Amino acid sequence: xxxxxxxxxxxxxxxxxxxxxxxxxxxxxxxxxxxxxxxxxxxxxxxxxxxxxxxxxxxxxxxxxxxxxxxxxxxxxxxxxxxxxxxxxxxxxxxxxxxxxxxxxxx
Ligand code: HEC
Numbered sequence: 001x002x003x004x005x006x007x008x009x010x011x012x013x014x015x016x017x018x019x020x021x022x023x024x025x026x027x028x029x030x031x032x033x034x035x036x037x038x039x040x041x042x043x044x045x046x047x048x049x050x051x052x053x054x055x056x057x058x059x060x061x062x063x064x065x066x067x068x069x070x071x072x073x074x075x076x077x078x079x080x081x082x083x084x085x086x087x088x089x090x091x092x093x094x095x096x097x098x099x100x101x102x103x104x105x106x107x
Contacts, residue, residue: 006056006095014096017089024083025093030075035100040075047101054101060094 016022019033030041037043042050050071052058066079080090 006098010092010095011099013089014092014094014099017085017093018096023085023089025085025089026081026083027093030077030081035097040073041077042072044097045100054098056091056094056098059097060091063093063097064090 013022017025018027018031018035020026020028027041028035030038031044032038032041035044047054049058051062051067063080063085066081067077070076085093
């Protein structure tokens with residue numbers, strides 16, 4: 001998915017997934033409702049990536065697979081954060097996370 005392909009509707013859907021209104025997403029529980037991180041999960045707004053290159057594809061891969069062996073946290077991230085997300089919901093969540101770390105450059 002090229003960044004130019006991210007549409008506002010995808011980001012809006014991803015916001016709902018992230019905050020658990022759609023798909024039972026649990027992201028906010030570990031990454032914080034503002035995505036700035038908690039002791040259970042890293043800040044997703046910093047533009048610094050522990051996994052992958054920060055592209056929408058890389059973020060989507062991380063979300064789909066989870067992180068079985070975190071680098072800086074003791075708990076793991078289960079695939080899709082433990083929820084059952086559709087491929088579209090995974091890509092939407094990735095678009096949302098991508099947009100968070102690229103504020104100012106509205107995709
Ligand atoms: C149970 C806690 C937990 C949940 C739920 C969770 N995560 Fe994570 N997430 C983590 C941990 C732990 C890591 C790995 C951090 C590390 O390597 O130290 C991580 C890593 C990530 C990364 C990679 C960050 C980087 O620096 O490369 C992304 C993106 C991400 N999560 C997005 C999500 C999204 C979107 C959801 C919801 C679908 C979600 N996470 C749900 C705990 C969680």
